Amino acid sequence: MAAEFIIKYRLARAALELAGTMLAWEDFDAEADADALRKAMRGIGTDEDEIIEILANRNNEQRQEIKEKFTQCFGKDLVDELKSELRGNFEQAVEALLDAPPVYDAKCLRRAMAGAGTDENVIIEIMCTRMNEEIEAIKEAYSAEFDRDLSEDLESETSGDFKYLLVSIAACGRDESDEVDEDKAQEDAQELFDAGEDRWGTDESTFNRILVTRNFNQLRATFVAYEGVAGCSIEDSINDETSGNLQTGYLAIVNRAKHSANYFAERLHDSMAGGGTDDDTLIRVIVSRSEIDLLRIKAAFFVKYEKGLASWVEEDTSGDYKKILLGLIKGDDE
Template identity: 55%
Template sequence: MAALGKRGTISQASDFDAEVDAEKLRAAMKGTGTDEAAIISILTKRTVAQRQEIRDAYKTSVGKDLLDDIKSELTGNFEKVVCAMMMTAPAYDAYELRSAIKGAGTDEACLIEILASRTNAEIKAFTAVYKQEYGRDLEDDISGDTSGMFRRVLVSLATAGRDESTAVDEALAKQDAKEIFDAGEARWGTDEVKFLTILCVRNRNQLVRMFQEYNQISGRDIEDSIKREMSGSLEDVFLAIVKSIRSKPAFFAERLYKSMKGLGTTDSILIRVMVSRSEIDMVDIKAEFLKLYGKSLHSFIKGDTSGDYRKVLLELSGGEI
């Protein structure tokens, strides 16, 4: 749901006409009954940018918000996934973050997934939309809903201050690896601040190099040390940062797998990942899914979902590898 990427499964429709699509969607929803197949065939073959043009054309020609009509015509997870597809990337992230924070309890996993995996530009964009849409400051809401070192890590990520250069400083990689080792495995207790100042700030290439140095020093992958030194949400957020840095496609493949394995399906995660990555790196996520779990993402979706909801997810997945 960001800028169109060649590794996505959704690409721009050729011969696109927003007014024609708007008319077809109106016909699919007016009168008795709903033509779900028409809605699926149009919206799953359009990019987010094209869907916004359709929404504008619909309002001009019908005098109503397309999203409102979709909500009145569809139900359940089918409604949720189609509504998610109709939002811009920053608006969708902002919506998911707000949903994770408001009400009783906090969806820490949602906060971690979004904040640990987005670029600086993406974080700045959804932070601005969050303020505009909800009249609230995202950082303040995170601070009010979380606590301790976990809160400090999330706030650090929300500032969008990560170095995004590609340069690697070999001496710094060695120094950072030793400092993290000294802050964790080499002492009684854990200096979590040291993990924060390195993992939330350094650029991707620098961290990948540091992970290699850490393995040389400690004899362990840094993920293993994080699991040994921390617990709960703090462990989860540091692991998410490391996994996302190593490979975003593998990180999201694991998210999808965990959303569908075992009893029941965590549809909120499944919808969020499928929609948010469909234009960015879904091709790579599918490849990682097959490599990691020995079954295709397509087959998991078919086995864990049903009806029109399943049809939309299969379209977003781009079919079999």
């Protein structure tokens, strides 16, 4: 039985206009899939292609049903069984697919804060791009998985104005209506200008209040008005007036408001560009966005980098790991 926070998360997602590559499998049979996965792991060797065929063609809700049916039929945990058979990045991708989305985000956040050092980029990617209902579900999943309070961990693992930004986001106070008040946009634009470009030093509290509480349509109107007031873009001002993790967090919110697909396209590109591959980010973005907006991200990726996302992944990964990622992406023309 799905936890209450997962049910709330699904209901919130159902209200969104989604553009994911992963849809519900029409002829879905959880028991047949569970049995096929069991057979793929029996005997000498593992049938990785069968595992990929099933997991890369079922949406997350169906995967949760397969997990439950596997335990009912065979008395074993599907994730544990697969982990004993698989290795490396392929294992990591499979495990990510079998977590419910808020549980997966909670695990990513915990890994980003556990041990020595903190991976602020992971925290920013998740906290600065999720909607209120998603964050509430992540907080509940975090508590259920780790018996810890997410807001308290964010506060203890970060500092300064960046800490205040994250704690504010975790409080889930963003207006999520579609309404735009042009007068308010003009007023907020002037406040942002007065708090940054028009003074010595920066009043981060004003940036924090406006960026964290206004709905994204309202923020887009504010950013347009800002260019008229300041004579430059809000991104230019943030780059001039802030630095470090706070700057990265502010820019993530701006990009999320303007065109979230561009933000995630950049994250994917950066994970593969240069020497080596940031496989954690590559898996996290593809898996977490596959049922939300991966179609838009693919389009944004092609426009920005003049080459398809699937082509990049094809060249940058290998083996079964490559196959499962490409199975989620569904090619460059879909």
